[in-house]
Amino acid sequence: MAPAAPDADAHQQLIDQLDIHSIHKPFRNHHWKPNQRRNKNIKTILGDAVRKEASLMPTQDNSGAATPNPDESGTSTDGESTPAVSTPGSIQQPNLAQASRNLSKLVLERNMRSNGFSTAPNATYTNIESAPSLAHPKHYCDITGLSAPYTDPKTRLRYHDKEIFGVIRSLGQGVAEQYLEARGAHTILK
Amino acid sequence: MAPSAIDTPMQDAEPENNVPPPQLYPPREAHFEKFIEPRPDGYQKAKSRHGDRAAIVIDNGSSGTRAGWSFEDAPRFNITPIFSKYRDRKLGKTYSFVGNDVLADTTARGHMRNAFEAGSGIVSNWDVMESLLDYVFIKMGLEGSNGGVDVPIVMTEAVANLPYSRKSMTEIIFECYSAPSLAYGIDSLFSYDYNNGKTGLVVSSSHSSTHLIPVLNSKALLTQATRLNWGGSQSAEYLLKLIRLKYPTFPGKLNSSQTEYMIRDHCYLSKDYDQELSTYLDWTGLEDRDHVIQFPYTEEIIVQKSEEELARIAEKRKESGRRLQEQAAKMRLEKLIRKEQELDYYRDLQSKLANESKKEVKRLLDSEDMKDEAALERTIKELDKSIRKARTKDVGGPEVEEEVEEPDFSLLEIPDDQLDEAGIKAKRHQRLMKSNHEARARAKAEKEKEKARVAEEQRLDEEKREKDLEGWLQERRNAREDLIQKMKDRERLKADLGNRKSLASQIRMRSIANLASDNPTKKRRRGNDDDNFGANDDDWGVYRQIATGEGSDDEEEEDLGANLKTLEADLLKYDPEFTDQHTLDAQTDWTKSLVHAFLRGPRPFDPKSQAEAHQLHLNVERIRVPEVIFQPSIAGLDQAGIVEIAADILTHRLNGVASQEAFLKDIFLTGGSSMFQNFDERLRDGLRASLPADLPLVMRRAKDPILDAWKGAAKWAGGSAWKNAAITREEYLEKGSEYMKEHDLGNAYS
Numbered sequence: 033m034a035p036a037a038p039d040a041d042a043h044q045q046l047i048d049q050l051d052i053h054s055i056h057k058p059f060r061n062h063h064w065k066p067n068q069r070r071n072k073n074i075k076t077i078l079g080d081a082v083r084k085e086a087s088l089m090p091t092q093d094n095s096g097a098a099t100p101n102p103d104e105s106g107t108s109t110d111g112e113s114t115p116a117v118s119t120p121g122s123i124q125q126p127n128l129a130q131a132s133r134n135l136s137k138l139v140l141e142r143n144m145r146s147n148g149f150s151t152a153p154n155a156t157y158t159n160i161e162s163a164p165s166l167a168h169p170k171h172y173c174d175i176t177g178l179s180a181p182y183t184d185p186k187t188r189l190r191y192h193d194k195e196i197f198g199v200i201r202s203l204g205q206g207v208a209e210q211y212l213e214a215r216g217a218h219t220i221l222k
Numbered sequence: 223m224a225p226s227a228i229d230t231p232m233q234d235a236e237p238e239n240n241v242p243p244p245q246l247y248p249p250r251e252a253h254f255e256k257f258i259e260p261r262p263d264g265y266q267k268a269k270s271r272h273g274d275r276a277a278i279v280i281d282n283g284s285s286g287t288r289a290g291w292s293f294e295d296a297p298r299f300n301i302t303p304i305f306s307k308y309r310d311r312k313l314g315k316t317y318s319f320v321g322n323d324v325l326a327d328t329t330a331r332g333h334m335r336n337a338f339e340a341g342s343g344i345v346s347n348w349d350v351m352e353s354l355l356d357y358v359f360i361k362m363g364l365e366g367s368n369g370g371v372d373v374p375i376v377m378t379e380a381v382a383n384l385p386y387s388r389k390s391m392t393e394i395i396f397e398c399y400s401a402p403s404l405a406y407g408i409d410s411l412f413s414y415d416y417n418n419g420k421t422g423l424v425v426s427s428s429h430s431s432t433h434l435i436p437v438l439n440s441k442a443l444l445t446q447a448t449r450l451n452w453g454g455s456q457s458a459e460y461l462l463k464l465i466r467l468k469y470p471t472f473p474g475k476l477n478s479s480q481t482e483y484m485i486r487d488h489c490y491l492s493k494d495y496d497q498e499l500s501t502y503l504d505w506t507g508l509e510d511r512d513h514v515i516q517f518p519y520t521e522e523i524i525v526q527k528s529e530e531e532l533a534r535i536a537e538k539r540k541e542s543g544r545r546l547q548e549q550a551a552k553m554r555l556e557k558l559i560r561k562e563q564e565l566d567y568y569r570d571l572q573s574k575l576a577n578e579s580k581k582e583v584k585r586l587l588d589s590e591d592m593k594d595e596a597a598l599e600r601t602i603k604e605l606d607k608s609i610r611k612a613r614t615k616d617v618g619g620p621e622v623e624e625e626v627e628e629p630d631f632s633l634l635e636i637p638d639d640q641l642d643e644a645g646i647k648a649k650r651h652q653r654l655m656k657s658n659h660e661a662r663a664r665a666k667a668e669k670e671k672e673k674a675r676v677a678e679e680q681r682l683d684e685e686k687r688e689k690d691l692e693g694w695l696q697e698r699r700n701a702r703e704d705l706i707q708k709m710k711d712r713e714r715l716k717a718d719l720g721n722r723k724s725l726a727s728q729i730r731m732r733s734i735a736n737l738a739s740d741n742p743t744k745k746r747r748r749g750n751d752d753d754n755f756g757a758n759d760d761d762w763g764v765y766r767q768i769a770t771g772e773g774s775d776d777e778e779e780e781d782l783g784a785n786l787k788t789l790e791a792d793l794l795k796y797d798p799e800f801t802d803q804h805t806l807d808a809q810t811d812w813t814k815s816l817v818h819a820f821l822r823g824p825r826p827f828d829p830k831s832q833a834e835a836h837q838l839h840l841n842v843e844r845i846r847v848p849e850v851i852f853q854p855s856i857a858g859l860d861q862a863g864i865v866e867i868a869a870d871i872l873t874h875r876l877n878g879v880a881s882q883e884a885f886l887k888d889i890f891l892t893g894g895s896s897m898f899q900n901f902d903e904r905l906r907d908g909l910r911a912s913l914p915a916d917l918p919l920v921m922r923r924a925k926d927p928i929l930d931a932w933k934g935a936a937k938w939a940g941g942s943a944w945k946n947a948a949i950t951r952e953e954y955l956e957k958g959s960e961y962m963k964e965h966d967l968g969n970a971y972s
Binding site for chain 1: 257307315316317318319320323326327330339342344346347348349352353356357359360364365366367369370371380381382383384385386387390393394397398399400433444445447448449450451460463464467470496499500502503717815816817820842843846853854855856857858859860861862863866867969970971
């Protein structure tokens with residue numbers, strides 16, 4: 033699509049017309065300063081989420097900041113039993129320590145639920161991925177894609193017939209590995 | 223290239239001129255089309271509508287960003303989510319391009335970046351995303367008079383979008399563009415809603431992934447949603463990989479945009495994959511199955527010389543040849559004259575010597591560097607002979623048979639003691655001559671004998687053929703088999719020698735060591751000095767064996783081929799059962815080759831033709847690539863195929879949720895990758911196999927698998943559901959960037 037020399041001017045004009053850098057954008061907030069490191073790939077995002085979650089757990093439960101209270105077992109925020117009914121006295125005598133404890137438990141439970149520990153897990157990006165197939169995978173020729181009754185023990189390539197086998201044996205160095213890679217069966221050196 | 227076999231496919235491939243040329247398809251790829259004008263009319267209309275009935279709807283997909291006004295029935299534009307920014311140092315100016323505008327310039331192309339993470343529907347480059355949104359708002363004519371986008375925004379996002387991703391988008395929309403409200407939804411659910419779906423299974427196969435989402439009473443059961451990491455982009459990459467492997471030396475440039483179009487134009491889902499595959503490269507119908515993509519090429523210009531020019535060149539060549547001949551003749555003539563002069567001189571000398579004294583003779587001879595008169599005689603004789611020869615050659619007279627005069631052996635009979643010194647010398651000379659002469663005669667006789675032997679052999683052979691044709695033929699057949707086997711063995715040996723660890727290589731190394739060593743063989747150790755090496759002709763084969771690489775396939779190889787040719791010629795002539803088809807040549811002909819059919823289709827391949835070198839043949843790939851969604855293991859994806867997922871959701875995971883039948887009655891296909899021919903049929907047939915026979919099974923496709931998501935979102939925007947689902951600016955400011963509202967067509971909080 034690169035234009036020839038006589039078209040250079042026309043092309044420059046077109047480029048200037050298409051350019052949006054020089055266009056004034058009044059709808060943008062000019063004080064908007066995004067985080068310099070906001071571009072993350074999925075792996076980093078998921079890794080960050082896991083780390084965040086891991087750091088949350090001890091602070092909520094095992095930090096040692098709050099001593100396990102013997103009558104804690106009675107107080108549940110599940111909503112199944114109303115605290116008011118089971119421990120009527122607590123309303124009259126608000127125990128500050130217990131209240132803060134209940135709050136932290138609330139948060140923890142909320143987090144647990146969101147992290148998929150509760151009975152009905154939420155759909156997350158990772159857990160909606162389809163599981164590996166249970167069906168027996170059929171074998172297809174790596175070169176042609178036809179059915180492959182044979183496997184070459186040397187290259188591990190599957191092949192259709194002896195003619196294809198001849199092709200496999202005449203492949204250059206590393207080509208067999210590329211064929212395996214297309215099928216995801218290549219060796220990954222770490 | 224005339225194939226010699228005579229079956230049906232052969233006939234239509236035989237003469238090149240009566241085969242119609244193959245249908246050629248040009249390669250297509252995404253390219254810059256035209257400048258999109260910013261159109262403020264929509265914005266003015268939106269402003270004049272008051273209230274909440276007008277929103278900007280953006281279907282933020284990985285294949286394309288489709289944006290438009292909610293009150294219109296189609297998006298204003300559909301752009302690829304790519305962005306390019308670079309600084310032109312010469313002009314001192316920074317350029318930014320978005321969408322297909324990037325493709326207008328080569329430099330811009332080089333700086334292209336995608337908003338989405340490759341192979342997923344998750345935005346990972348927010349700078350690109352921001353520029354995309356800038357572009358959308360510019361082209362939709364937003365004035366930004368109050369310093370922001372003053373229209374509500376409705377956007378689609380991936381199923382189970384990552385919280386970080388959603389948070390970043392929300393931040394940008396509210397912080398950077400100051401929008402009054404924002405609502406998210408899932409594209410495939412919008413599409414389903416637009417197609418009046420209430421309860422059913424949504425199968426959405428899009429650019430980056432394939433999702434299956436059961437919907438019950440218009441509410442998506444997201445906990446049962448399943449994603450298969452395969453979509454149009456993965457298919458394109460896969461096809462690109464396959465083509466690069468298929469044509470490793472393809473001269474044209476290939477990219478995934480081209481393969482994406484190839485998939486769109488040429489690929490289809492096979493109704494019965496294994497069945498169709500088994501006959502895909504068969505001759506019958508290969509013409510229709512084999513699609514040829516012709517890439518642009520420049521034909522090598524072979525200057526066609528005119529008849530006149532050719533004649534002139536020939537004339538020139540002849541002329542120069544004649545000149546050379548003339549020169550040579552002249553030189554020969556000069557030489558001849560010189561020789562004649564010499565001859566005259568010597569003759570003169572000889573006659574003079576006749577009447578001179580012995581001393582004078584000696585002096586004269588010495589001055590001529592001659593030993594005695596005999597030498598002079600010899601010189602004269604030689605000169606005379608050469609002159610005569612040259613004359614006959616020049617004049618073209620009859621070839622004088624070089625008379626082989628029996629040399630004079632008279633002295634040999636006389637004993638030495640009767641001879642003087644000169645006599646003995648002459649005798650020695652004569653003896654030498656005699657043995658020479660005899661050897662020549664012997665060789666001649668041997669040659670004659672050999673000729674006679676061959677003739678006799680041939681006669682016997684013919685006799686045998688006449689007497690016992692069957693036996694004779696059998697002999698030939700066996701010989702032919704042996705020869706072919708020998709050729710094969712040689713081939714294999716050559717191949718094996720390439721591998722250092724193979725048996726052949728090891729034997730070769732041992733032979734070399736043996737040959738190089740001074741006293742290696744066992745025989746010698748046993749005291750037998752002679753190991754008889756060479757007594758058997760095959761012994762020399764060891765040198766053949768150890769020679770590898772260049773020059774190892776020497777004339778003997780040729781010999782095998784020639785021998786085979788004569789044997790086959792004999793068989794062709796006398797064996798009624800041995801036809802042209804049975805020759806080795808015919809059997810290794812391209813028409814028999816599966817690889818040829820795979821690489822070059824049903825026509826002969828001319829490696830010199832630039833046009834054919836720039837052709838891609840799509841045949842098995844046409845069904846192999848789309849098949850991956852049903853059998854992900856083909857492309858090495860360790861996930862269940864679409865049928866398995868659907869069957870699992872319908873038969874196991876929805877148990878107890880509602881009656882299964884309700885879902886089966888509406889299996890809804892949407893997304894660009896669902897547009898393959900036979901997609902619905904394959905899914906139906908696959909599901910049929912894993913469901914009870916009496917259950918209803920209804921498939922339907924979206925009216926427009928690509929745009930219905932946008933249309934659904936536009937329909938939804940402005941309604942009461944939207945009002946409840948949208949996050950207003952106030953809510954954002956109060957509750958933060960991670961705040962979201964759940965609704966029927968959107969993601970759940972996670």
